[in-house]
Amino acid sequence: MLKFTDEQIVFQEVPGEVSLAFTIAGCPLGCKGCHSSYSWRPDIGCLLTSEYFSHRLQSYQGLISCVLFLGGEWQGQHLLALLTLARSAGLNTCLYTGLDDVAPSLKQQLTYLKTGRWQAERGGLNSPHTNQIFTDLRTGQCLNHLFIKQ
Numbered sequence: 242m243l244k245f246t247d248e249q250i251v252f253q254e255v256p257g258e259v260s261l262a263f264t265i266a267g268c269p270l271g272c273k274g275c276h277s278s279y280s281w282r283p284d285i286g287c288l289l290t291s292e293y294f295s296h297r298l299q300s301y302q303g304l305i306s307c308v309l310f311l312g313g314e315w316q317g318q319h320l321l322a323l324l325t326l327a328r329s330a331g332l333n334t335c336l337y338t339g340l341d342d343v344a345p346s347l348k349q350q351l352t353y354l355k356t357g358r359w360q361a362e363r364g365g366l367n368s369p370h371t372n373q374i375f376t377d378l379r380t381g382q383c384l385n386h387l388f389i390k391q
């Protein structure tokens with residue numbers, strides 16, 4: 242079962258979307274300089290049950306356009322179930338992963354995917370030198386340019 246340490250509404254992590262974002266506990270990648278290392282322990286946070294998740298989607302109905310998961314791919318079946326619920330509710334979906342790719346079954350239920358570990362020397366999506374890639378999976382288009390301030 243997935244557990245989350247943070248739940249918030251975010252505006253910049255997914256361009257053009259108002260997203261309900263969950264930080265999932267237990268990321269195993271251990272990137273040096275990770276901004277959310279407090280969430281690495283898999284035993285902290287609150288259970289993200291289907292019932293709780295559905296209730297939150299109902300509460301935000303008409304106010305959000307997307308659900309963002311910051312991690313969770315290490316429990317693919319549980320994540321897939323929540324993504325499917327979000328898509329059934331007519332919402333777009335996004336996953337931020339430190340991996341370079343995720344399972345095709347997850348991508349089928351995702352609108353957007355951010356891949357790539359945090360590498361401080363290369364920066365995040367707002368850096369032209371980043372190793373990370375933000376993709377619109379509907380078109381395959383890289384949307385990194387939308388994160389860079391002109």
Ligand code: SF4
Pocket residue numbers: 268269270271272275276277278312338339340358359
């Ligand atoms: S993938 Fe993200 S959450 Fe996981 S260690 Fe790296 S920066 Fe932190």
